[in-house]
Amino acid sequence: MFRMGEMQDMVAKAADWTVPQDWDAYSAADHATWDALFARQAAMLRGRVVPEFLDGLDMLRMDRPGIPRFEALNERLMKATGWRVVAAPGLVPDEIFFDHLAHRRFVAGRFIRRPDQIDYLEEPDVFHDIFGHVPLLAHRVFADYMQAYGLGGLRAARLGAIDHLARLYWYTVEFGLIAGAGGLKLYGAGIVSSHAESLFALDDPSPNRIGFDLRRVMRTRYRINDFQQSYFVIDSFDDLLRQTQDADLGPLYAALEGEADIAPDALTPDDRLIHRGTQAHARRAASAED
Numbered sequence: 330m331f332r333m334g335e336m337q338d339m340v341a342k343a344a345d346w347t348v349p350q351d352w353d354a355y356s357a358a359d360h361a362t363w364d365a366l367f368a369r370q371a372a373m374l375r376g377r378v379v380p381e382f383l384d385g386l387d388m389l390r391m392d393r394p395g396i397p398r399f400e401a402l403n404e405r406l407m408k409a410t411g412w413r414v415v416a417a418p419g420l421v422p423d424e425i426f427f428d429h430l431a432h433r434r435f436v437a438g439r440f441i442r443r444p445d446q447i448d449y450l451e452e453p454d455v456f457h458d459i460f461g462h463v464p465l466l467a468h469r470v471f472a473d474y475m476q477a478y479g480l481g482g483l484r485a486a487r488l489g490a491i492d493h494l495a496r497l498y499w500y501t502v503e504f505g506l507i508a509g510a511g512g513l514k515l516y517g518a519g520i521v522s523s524h525a526e527s528l529f530a531l532d533d534p535s536p537n538r539i540g541f542d543l544r545r546v547m548r549t550r551y552r553i554n555d556f557q558q559s560y561f562v563i564d565s566f567d568d569l570l571r572q573t574q575d576a577d578l579g580p581l582y583a584a585l586e587g588e589a590d591i592a593p594d595a596l597t598p599d600d601r602l603i604h605r606g607t608q609a610h611a612r613r614a615a616s617a618e619d
């Protein structure tokens with residue numbers, strides 16, 4: 330049991346779960362890890378990522394060496410779209426997270442991975458959260474989408490539909506593709522912060538690439554410990570925002586309760602199929618586990 334004073338202290342901290350970034354605590358090795366990750370991704374993403382992402386990197390001056398100071402980043406980001414970044418010690422509860430988004434605050438991890446984790450780590454670190462997510466928060470329409478998602482999350486929590494809404498975040502904000510002038514482009518933060526998935530999501534024949542449909546996405550389960558078996562392709566950020574804002578989510582959630590989930594690799598007759606995946610990667614991974 331907690332004594333009353335401790336309880337109140339915990340509640341006070343839990344109010345928004347934010348902590349100072351404590352930038353001075355980063356070591357030279359931490360900054361070097363950021364620089365190595367940044368140089369590798371910035372070079373490989375040219376021509377592969379949606380141009381608005383590169384515009385965001387430039388506008389926010391994220392190419393300066395070292396882990397960005399959130400305060401400096403926020404000055405530019407606030408001017409662009411009214412968003413800012415706040416630090417949290419780890420994952421925050423869903424409703425706290427949604428509330429931050431609804432108020433145009435993006436919750437970022439402040440630790441950075443160890444050098445031996447440069448290729449992969451499961452937990453989001455400051456490189457994933459800042460490099461992956463923040464450039465598009467400087468884009469007016471995507472910024473509005475993220476806020477709309479937060480507001481939708483607060484509503485979904487009241488309706489007990491967080492799992493369905495989480496799939497929307499997963500297949501757009503984290504692992505989304507977009508149809509560009511010269512073919513498909515990347516925009517999801519989980520892809521653009523990962524060297525291997527930046528290649529896989531665009532070039533590999535294994536995964537399905539399917540035109541985005543809100544209801545289809547909300548029915549689709551996802552994988553958290555390997556590359557995706559299906560990626561969903563939006564036509565534009567405007568279209569994504571419109572589809573999300575126009576949807577009458579209350580009745581949609583009620584309807585989804587009665588519908589079966591779709592497996593991560595499955596196709597349905599209504600899919601707007603852009604590429605039928607071979608699923609060779611997932612089969613290789615499964616047989617390696619046997």
Ligand SMILES: [Fe+2]
Nearest residue numbers: 453503518519
């Ligand atoms: Fe993320």
